[in-house]
Amino acid sequence: MKRIAIRNLRLCTKDCLCLYVCPTGASDTEDSIIDTSKCIGCGSCSDACPSGAISLVPAEYPAQQRKSEKVMDVMEKLAASKASEEKIASMLSADESAPNLKRLLKALKQSARLSAEDIMREGGYMLPQSGNSLSLLSRLADEPSQGFPKEAAKELLSSIRCNDGGYEPPSAMYKCERCFTEFESSSGDKAVCPMCGAEGNHLKPI
Amino acid sequence: MKYICQICGYVYDEETEGVPFGELPDNWTCPMCKAPKNMFLPEDAEEEERKKPDMEIPELQDMERLPPGVLAALFSNLAKGAEKQYQSHQEKLFREIAAYYEAAVPEIPDADISLLMKIAERNISLYGEAMETARRDGDRGAMRALTWGGKIQKIITSILSQYEKEGESALENVDIWVCTICGFIYTGENPPAICPVCKVPSWKFSKVV
Ligand code: SF4
Numbered sequence: 001m002k003r004i005a006i007r008n009l010r011l012c013t014k015d016c017l018c019l020y021v022c023p024t025g026a027s028d029t030e031d032s033i034i035d036t037s038k039c040i041g042c043g044s045c046s047d048a049c050p051s052g053a054i055s056l057v058p059a060e061y062p063a064q065q066r067k068s069e070k071v072m073d074v075m076e077k078l079a080a081s082k083a084s085e086e087k088i089a090s091m092l093s094a095d096e097s098a099p100n101l102k103r104l105l106k107a108l109k110q111s112a113r114l115s116a117e118d119i120m121r122e123g124g125y126m127l128p129q130s131g132n133s134l135s136l137l138s139r140l141a142d143e144p145s146q147g148f149p150k151e152a153a154k155e156l157l158s159s160i161r162c163n164d165g166g167y168e169p170p171s172a173m174y175k176c177e178r179c180f181t182e183f184e185s186s187s188g189d190k191a192v193c194p195m196c197g198a199e200g201n202h203l204k205p206i
Numbered sequence: 207m208k209y210i211c212q213i214c215g216y217v218y219d220e221e222t223e224g225v226p227f228g229e230l231p232d233n234w235t236c237p238m239c240k241a242p243k244n245m246f247l248p249e250d251a252e253e254e255e256r257k258k259p260d261m262e263i264p265e266l267q268d269m270e271r272l273p274p275g276v277l278a279a280l281f282s283n284l285a286k287g288a289e290k291q292y293q294s295h296q297e298k299l300f301r302e303i304a305a306y307y308e309a310a311v312p313e314i315p316d317a318d319i320s321l322l323m324k325i326a327e328r329n330i331s332l333y334g335e336a337m338e339t340a341r342r343d344g345d346r347g348a349m350r351a352l353t354w355g356g357k358i359q360k361i362i363t364s365i366l367s368q369y370e371k372e373g374e375s376a377l378e379n380v381d382i383w384v385c386t387i388c389g390f391i392y393t394g395e396n397p398p399a400i401c402p403v404c405k406v407p408s409w410k411f412s413k414v415v
C-alpha cells in the first residue's frame with residue numbers, strides 16, 4: 001500500500017538528518033509540513049529521525065467501522081442537545097458582566113463543542129473521506145441555504161476521494177472533437193477520451 | 207467502606223483515610239480531579255447506578271435531524287480530521303463551513319442559567335440512553351465517546367449548581383481550564399498532570415480567559 005511521511009511538528013527539533021536523507025526533497029519545506037505530492041514513502045526520513053517525529057501513514061485511509069442506524073440516531077439526538085447547550089452558553093457569555101461566570105460560560109461553550117464533535121465523530125462522521133461525510137456535504141451543496149459557502153464545499157468534494165464507496169462524484173458527458181466519441185467521465189478525474197486519448201481543448205462538455 | 211469518584215475513579219477508602227466519608231465537609235472535593243463530594247458513590251452502589259434502567263427522556267421539541275449546531279460540530283470535527291492528515295487547505299475549507307453553520311444557529315428564546323442547567327441535566331440522561339444503545343450494538347468507539355462525555359456532563363452540572371449556590375465567589379481567584387481533547391473542565395491554579403477523563407497530559411489543557 002502506498003504510504004506517505006508526515007511530521008509531527010510538536011516533536012520535531014528541526015536540527016537533524018531528515019533533509020539530508022530524503023531523495024525527493026519532500027521533507028524540506030518552508031512550513032515544515034512534508035510535501036505529500038513529492039513524497040514517495042521510502043521511509044528514509046522516519047528511520048533517520050532521532051525524535052520519532054516522522055511517521056509513515058497510508059496514502060489512502062481504510063473505510064471506517066460501519067455505524068448502525070440506531071447508534072447514529074441516538075448520537076444525532078445527543079449532539080443536537082449538546083449544540084443547544086453550546087448555543088445558550090455562547091449567548092449568555094456574550095452578555096455576561098460578572099467576570100467569573102463569563103469565564104465559566106466560555107468554558108462550557110468550548111466543552112460542549114468538543115463533546116458534540118466527539119459524538120458526531122463516533123456517530124458516523126469520523127473521516128472527511130467517508131461516504132457519509134461526502135454525501136452529506138454534497139446534499140448540503142446541492143440545495144444550499146442562504147450564504148452557504150458553496151465554493152468551499154465544491155472544492156472539498158472534488159479534492160477528497162471517497163474511501164468506502166458511499167459517495168460517487170457526479171459524472172459529466174463529453175464529446176471528443178477529434179474522434180467524435182461521446183463518453184462519461186467522473187468529475188473527480190481528469191477527462192480523457194477513451195477512444196483516442198485526447199484531452200483538454202479537444203473535449204467539449206455536452 | 208469505599209467510595210468511588212464517578213469522574214476519575216479515585217477511591218476514597220474510609221479505612222485507610224481514617225475519616226468516615228459522611229463526615230467530610232460539604233465543600234470537600236476529589237483529591238485527584240476536584241469533583242465535588244456528591245460525585246462519589248459507595249462501591250456497591252456504583253454497580254447499581256450502572257444497572258439503573260433508562261430514565262424517561264423528555265421529548266425534544268422541533269428537532270431537525272441535523273440542525274445547524276450539529277452541522278457546525280460535525281464540520282469542525284472533519285476539519286480536525288483533515289488537520290490530522292496534514293491537509294491544511296481542506297482543514298481551512300471545513301472550518302469555513304463549520305463557521306457558517308455556527309453563525310446560522312438560531313437564538314434560543316429565554317436562555318438563562320436555569321435553562322442551561324435543565325439542558326445539562328437532560329443531557330446526562332441522553333448520555334445514558336445513548337450508552338445503552340451503543341452497548342447493545344457492541345459499538346466500542348461510541349461507548350468511548352459516551353463514557354468521556356457522560357463524565358464531563360456530570361462535572362458540568364455540578365460546577366453549575368455550585369455556581370448557582372455560591373455565585374461569583376465559587377470561582378474567585380481560580381483559573382478555569384478546558385481539556386482540548388475531551389472537554390473536561392477543571393478549576394485550579396494549574397491544570398491536572400493528566401486529564402482525569404481522557405488521560406492526556408496537562409499541556410493539552412487550555413486556560414479560559
Ligand atoms: S530528523 Fe526528525 S526531529 Fe530532526 S529535523 Fe527531521 S523531523 Fe525534525
Ligand code: SF4
Nearest residue numbers: 022039040042043045
Ligand atoms: S518518506 Fe522518503 S520521500 Fe517521503 S519525505 Fe521521507 S525521505 Fe522523503
